[in-house]
Amino acid sequence: MPASFSDSDTDAIALHIIESTALEQWLQNQESTVATWVARNGFAANLGETLLIPADNGQVRMAVTGYGTAAKRARVHFPLAHGAVNLPAGTYRIASGLPADVAETECLGWLLSGYRFDRYKAQTGKDRQLVVPEGVDRARVEILARAECLIRDLVNTPTSDMGPDNLADAAETLARAHGATIQTIVGDDLLAQNFPLIHTVGRASTTAPRLIDLHWGTSGPKLTLVGKGVCFDTGGLNIKPGSSMGLMKKDMGGAATVLGLAQMIMELNLPLQLRVLVPAVENAIAGNAFRPGDVLTSRKGLTVENNNTDAEGRLVLADALALADEGTPDLIVSMATLTGAARVAVGPDLAPFYTDQDAAAAALSRAAGQVDDPVWRMPFHAAYEARIEPAIADLDNAPSGGFAGSITAALFLRRFVTDAPYMHFDIYAWQPDNAPARPKGGIGMGARALLQALPDLLRL
Template sequence: MNSFFSSSASARTVRLVSQAQRDDVVAQLPAAERPLAAGFAGKPGQIVLLPSDSICGALFGIGNGEDAFALGAAAFGLPEGDWQIDDMPDALNPGLVSLAWALGSYRFTLFKAAEREPARLVPPAGTDITEITSIASAAMLTRDLVNSPADIMGPEGLEAAFRKLGKQHGAKLTVTKGDALLKQNFPMIHAVGRAAGEAPRLLELEWGDPTHPRLALVGKGVCFDSGGLDLKPAAGMRWMKKDMGGAANAMGLAQLVMAAKLPVRLHVLVPAVENAVGADAFRPGDILVSRQGITVEIDNTDAEGRLVLGDALSRAVEDKPDLLIDFATLTGAARVALGPEVMPFYTDDEALAAEISAAGTAVSDPLWRMPLWDGYEREIEGDISDIVNSAAMPLAGSITAALFLRRFVGTSKWVHFDIFGWNLKDRPGRPKGGEMQGARAVYQMLKQRFVN
């Protein structure tokens, strides 16, 4: 069927066992086999392999029995080959179980081969295989983009990936590059990226029926962030290849929208830049005049993502989108607030916030709404400019960054995701490295809003 799933009629059977069920299941084993399960407690991802003539081929722990993503550990925890689930628990969604298994089969293999092939799953009844495969493929595109080092996934590499995505779905592509950014009035994108060896650029994709509701997706595409003249320390710079995680998530979501042929007019915008150090680098104290004419004093060159997003968001709202969504690896403050696994999002629209929160819960894409607290607007007010790009207050950094972006969206229905785009360590279905975060929840919301 594909690299995730199998239709084999001779697949081995794995029995899912919660911690509450552990004793009963082990008691069913032949007496000679019970010692094999002596250390098995039914904890998430625990595996016991059984003889071929036993009640099943393996026992697999699922903890409290409610977390489908526990199955993400099966692809490389079970031996290679085809497996089917014996008696799917009612509390688990078959589609999420299949998705978790597929996502757990991911390895980034561009520079190092995988140690083995993943085990494949015979999808349980109730699984929409086409849909789950599409979601898994989009997540793996996102992961591959983020995991690719900046020497091959700089602005040029990101443009090549963007073009490939657009051509696969027959989309219209526009690239505004280098000094053309100044001529076409994208001054902040140009300023952030002009010191790099690869020219800055704005990537745009349009797809779908122009009469359908207009959906704009904007993704931060800072392909590497040195911090600019406000240079990051080595530890802070080490993983900055992932600073284009917003662009990767926007592209993964766009793939899902186009593959599903959702009835929207899709507009994807990715400002692709490298924030480098050079003679032409923008400086602290510079004042940039944005696409909208809003003046921005540069307090810190390491707060560059909001600058390129400001111009991209300004371009998006010119076409009056019905819904505008941006993804950005914007602030470390978001991680201080919610850690690496829960993604904050911002919107002034109460109904939309409720839809997104419900969608995130439904598809196990953890999100938490944060406030666009108007009282902190004073923190980004400039003395000699309209606004500054970095608040003087060392607190609420994710909120003040979101308020900065809000200055550029006008009255548009808008959602901002301040994502991490990265797994710090291996978790079931979520291997260490680049990750799709927030985009699966948005896709679920979009389906409910535009299809159901």
């Protein structure tokens, strides 16, 4: 089903959204036949519960869906989608009960409930169209839905069809669609142009490493997005066990997320100058793979003692962040599926982020709550700086001991940004279980929260 609203409300079924505690009051305002039908069918307006109410001629008179209680809604994403997925196929028009303050987010959830990843196999599902409610910005919600579908498609696609070259093709397609300029530095040209860490991590793959550099916009504040594009991560010579390698097609989830956010920004025509940097590599194993114990030199000139080839994401990001910093933007944001430690800390649903700026953190947290895209601030804890400083190099990419793994990774990345305000996201980019509007598979994290916060972050 396309991520769009119905173009016609002809024959649309009136849908009433009813909170559990408001059911009795709602029934008092209906004809007795409606109240009788609701009672006979045991409808209690529990979250996700649905019921069709017939007319005298046998057609559908209206539909009702339960909105549960505030406590129940707080435990799920997109509460309305829990009802939408239980409705029969058809076109629906919301007649009552949609809270204005969450209307756009709930409508987004409805659109996303139709997402299917069908590149390799036909996916069945009911077509439940929605007429855009009054007061909802149709264009904006559809833009957000399309961008989320892009993120999901990129992450869900296996490395056989989403290697570094394919990821670059996806970025080029996005650039052409929106009049952006794009440059891709490939293979040994990375060495010639001083991106040694990107080259080092990706050189063992049969598909050459590359750095994707997209520019859009000519006026306004400068925003640079940096996304980790490790299209598959074997772990390198510190090879992962098979059970840990199974989801590594999603290790480019940071790249997918920044490309999705870039699509939102460009389609909304926000008044800013956007740059997107994606170091795209495959961390493969071959005779020329980088080794544990190697000391590597970065674009910034900082040396890195490589103590684990499975901590490669921060290496490729380091060169890209150094380049981003050279452009002195008003804000740099990196997004990466970087550490298992972040998942231990906050699980798969929250997007932990790091910033030194309290006002930016508050703006982002506030925005996340408005758009149902949860984030959680983590600390750039300076007392841990010594953990990333080994004896023989400037930095250690994998400090021993296992403590504070997400924090030490964030501190490592921050060393490569010295001039611009910086924010880092350590995301998961994967929905582990099926849920309404959030099927198992790739998922965007943090992008909508960032979009919502941009007016505060960049004074747009």
